[in-house]
Amino acid sequence: MSGPPVQRDKRRERGDRTRERVARRAAEVASVEGLVNVSLNRLAADLGVSKSGVAAAYGTKEELQLATVAAAREVFISHVVAPALAHPAGTPRLRALVDAWLEYVGSGVFPGGCFMAAVVPEFDTRPGAVRDALLEARREWIGLLTQEVSVAQRDGELAGLSPEDLAFEIDALLAACNLTRNLSDPTGGVERTRRILYARLGTGRVAP
Amino acid sequence: MSGPPVQRDKRRERGDRTRERVARRAAEVASVEGLVNVSLNRLAADLGVSKSGVAAAYGTKEELQLATVAAAREVFISHVVAPALAHPAGTPRLRALVDAWLEYVGSGVFPGGCFMAAVVPEFDTRPGAVRDALLEARREWIGLLTQEVSVAQRDGELAGLSPEDLAFEIDALLAACNLTRNLSDPTGGVERTRRILYARLGTGRVAP
Numbered sequence: 001m002s003g004p005p006v007q008r009d010k011r012r013e014r015g016d017r018t019r020e021r022v023a024r025r026a027a028e029v030a031s032v033e034g035l036v037n038v039s040l041n042r043l044a045a046d047l048g049v050s051k052s053g054v055a056a057a058y059g060t061k062e063e064l065q066l067a068t069v070a071a072a073r074e075v076f077i078s079h080v081v082a083p084a085l086a087h088p089a090g091t092p093r094l095r096a097l098v099d100a101w102l103e104y105v106g107s108g109v110f111p112g113g114c115f116m117a118a119v120v121p122e123f124d125t126r127p128g129a130v131r132d133a134l135l136e137a138r139r140e141w142i143g144l145l146t147q148e149v150s151v152a153q154r155d156g157e158l159a160g161l162s163p164e165d166l167a168f169e170i171d172a173l174l175a176a177c178n179l180t181r182n183l184s185d186p187t188g189g190v191e192r193t194r195r196i197l198y199a200r201l202g203t204g205r206v207a208p
Numbered sequence: 209m210s211g212p213p214v215q216r217d218k219r220r221e222r223g224d225r226t227r228e229r230v231a232r233r234a235a236e237v238a239s240v241e242g243l244v245n246v247s248l249n250r251l252a253a254d255l256g257v258s259k260s261g262v263a264a265a266y267g268t269k270e271e272l273q274l275a276t277v278a279a280a281r282e283v284f285i286s287h288v289v290a291p292a293l294a295h296p297a298g299t300p301r302l303r304a305l306v307d308a309w310l311e312y313v314g315s316g317v318f319p320g321g322c323f324m325a326a327v328v329p330e331f332d333t334r335p336g337a338v339r340d341a342l343l344e345a346r347r348e349w350i351g352l353l354t355q356e357v358s359v360a361q362r363d364g365e366l367a368g369l370s371p372e373d374l375a376f377e378i379d380a381l382l383a384a385c386n387l388t389r390n391l392s393d394p395t396g397g398v399e400r401t402r403r404i405l406y407a408r409l410g411t412g413r414v415a416p
Contacts, residue, residue: 031333032333033333034242034244034330036242036245037244037245111333112332112333117329118329118333120387120391121325121326121329121330121387122242122329122330124320124387124390124391125239125240125241125319125320125326125390131391134391135391135392138391164400165400165403165404168381168384168388168400168401168404169377169381169404171384172380172381172383172384173376173377173380175380175383175384175387176376176379176380176383179328179329179332179383180376182332182333183328183332183339183342183343183346184343192372192373192376193376195373196373196376196377
C-alpha cells in the first residue's frame with residue numbers, strides 16, 4: 001500500500017473492474033469448456049490483459065472458480081429471475097420463469113447455453129467449496145420453483161402434485177433442453193421443452 | 209509380427225484383454241472425473257500395467273475415448289436394456305427400463321452413477337468423433353423409449369402424449385436423478401424420480 005488515497009482508490013477500482021471482467025469471461029468460457037480446466041492464459045488472451053494481471057485478480061484457482069460461479073449466478077438472476085418477479089406469483093410467474101430461461105439459453109447469453117447445466121454435472125462428484133457454491137445456487141433455484149408451485153396450489157391450480165416433485169421436473173426438463181440445444185437441435189429442443197412445460201403447468205399448448 | 213501362429217494368437221488375446229480392461233476402467237473413472245482429461249498414467253496405475261502398455265492398447269486419446277464410450281454402452285445395455293427386453297413391450301417395458309436404470313445408478317455400477325449423464329454434458333459443446341458417438345448412443349436410447357411409448361399408445365395407454373416428448377421427459381428426469389444422487393441426496397433422488405416417473409407412466413404410486 002503506497003501513494004496518496006486518491007491513487008489507491010483508483011487502483012482498487014481498476015482492480016475490481018479486472019476481477020469482474022475475468023469472472024464474467026470465465027463464466028462464458030466455462031459454459032463451453034467446463035470450469036475444472038479454466039485457464040489463466042486463455043482468460044488473459046481473451047481479455048487482452050497480462051497473465052499476471054489475471055493471476056493477481058484471484059489468488060487461487062478455487063477463488064477464481066468461486067468468483068465465476070458468483071458471476072454466473074448474477075447473470076442468471078438478471079436474465080431469468082428478475083424479469084419473472086415482475087409477474088404475479090404462482091402459475092404466471094412459473095410460466096415467466098420458463099419463458100425467461102428458454103430465452104436466456106436460446107439467445108446465447110452464455111455461448112454454451114446454461115452455465116449451471118454445463119458446470120454442475122462437472123462438479124457433482126468433486127467435493128469442495130466450488131461444488132458447495134453450485135449446490136447452494138441450485139437449492140436457491142429449485143426453492144424458488146417449489147415456492148411458486150405452492151403459491152399456484154393455494155390459488156387452486158396444479159392440484160395433486162408435490163411442489164418439490166414438480167420443481168424437480170421443471171429443472172430436469174430445462175437441463176435436458178440445454179443438452180439438446182448444444183448437442184443436436186438448438187431450436188427444436190427449446191420448442192419441445194416449452195410445449196412440455198406449458199402442458200405440465202396447465203397453461204395450454206403453444207400456438208402452432 | 210513374428211513367432212509361430214499360436215504365440216501370435218496368445219499375444220493378440222492378451223492385447224485384447226488389456227484393451228477391454230483399459231476401456232472399462234476408463235469408463236469408471238470418466239463417470240467421476242470426465243472423459244476429456246482421462247489420464248494414461250492413472251489408468252496404468254489403477255490396472256497395475258505399464259503406461260506404455262496402456263498407450264499401446266490405444267493409439268490416440270480419441271481412440272481411447274471412443275473405446276470408453278463403446279465399453280460404457282455395453283455396460284448400459286447389459287444392466288438396463290437387456291433386462292427390460294424380457295418384459296412385454298409398451299408400459300411394462302418402460303417401467304422395467306426405469307427400474308433397471310434406477311438400480312444401475314443406485315447400486316453404483318459406475319462410481320459416478322450414469323456414464324452418459326456425466327459425459328454428455330462435457331462433450332455437448334466439443335464437436336468431433338467422441339461427441340458423435342455419444343449422440344448416437346443417446347439417439348439409440350431415446351429411440352427405444354419413444355418406440356415403447358408408441359407401443360403403449362397402440363395398447364390404449366399414455367393417450368394424448370407425443371411419444372417423442374414423453375421419451376424426452378423420461379430421459380430428462382433420469383439425468384436429473386443422477387445429478388441429485390451425486391450432489392446431495394443419493395436415495396431421496398432415486399425415490400423421487402421413481403415416484404414421478406411411475407406417475408407419468410400411469411402405473412400408480414410406489415408403496416409408502
